[in-house]
Amino acid sequence: MDEMQRDFIIHEGYTAIEEIIKEVNQRGVFNEAVIYYGTPKPQLSFSDVELGYMLTSMMEYATNHVGNPVDEECEFENKLAYFEYKDVIVQIFEVYGQGTDSWFLKPSDETIDKLNNTAYGVYLNQFEDFINYTKNKDSESKQLSSNSAILNDITGGYTVERGSK
Template sequence: MKNAEFNITSFLDEYKRRDQMRRDFIIHEGCTAIEEIIKEVNKRGSLNEADIYYETPKPQLSFSDVELGYMLTSMMEYATNHVGNPVDEECEFENKLAYFEYKDEIIQIFEVYGQGTDSWFSKPSEDTIERLNNTAYGVYLIQFDDFINYTKNKDSESNELSSSSTILNDITGGHTVERGSK
């Protein structure tokens, strides 16, 4: 039984460590990262973690594929939780989209589900940009600075709570779980 408790504690410590690394990267490097992402997307058309390994020429980024993954995952989670996600009706696979604006540049995250999940940054079409700027579709456009501020606030909240309650809160989605609850 002691080994099981140690493994759970070890798992929770690792979860918290990775979550803190993700938040630290977004808070301290997020603006630089999004500028580099936008620059690469404007050059290439899209960018994901595999591009860092396999593309020739390699993307000119000051961060790793793991950190690019932090950005993709965290930004999509933020969009899903704060404004929802439109879908690309023309795509044959289940998908969702997110749109972020930073310094008058709009970037899109496209996430596709099939035999796995794949996501990447891309440039939205001119038609989509027009709809985001001039129609009710604009509710899906998120200011990147709002995402950074949200991450900073979550980090401050996390530092105020004990480590076990933070992890339990993250795992349960903010629901209180008590001994014997169903």
């Protein structure tokens, strides 16, 4: 995850998820196309690129932490992710075909019931955990780049490899 993406999520993530949930509740579905072509035009504090950051980062987080169920009824290869924020669940649907497309949507009542009352709930991610994970990754990244600079200073800019003379 690049620095711009992490900064957006860390500093604007809560505002963005609240606006995403609002749009999903009004429209049923929300992605970059809605920002361009939606009627009425959504009033957002973030851009389509930043919405892409959220979709990509949240899906990666879900994939790496709990895995992803699939929609068996969809004819295309796909994966799903679920996030809860302030007792509201939002779903991410990602489809692969001639490219990748993903969007936020409101899960069905049946899906919400499964997430809350069955083993399917293992797929439910807490948005707060996603933000904290991103903050921790940001700290690790800053620590690593700081250590690299120190090593570079010590070696005078030369790369020191194992077994070299």
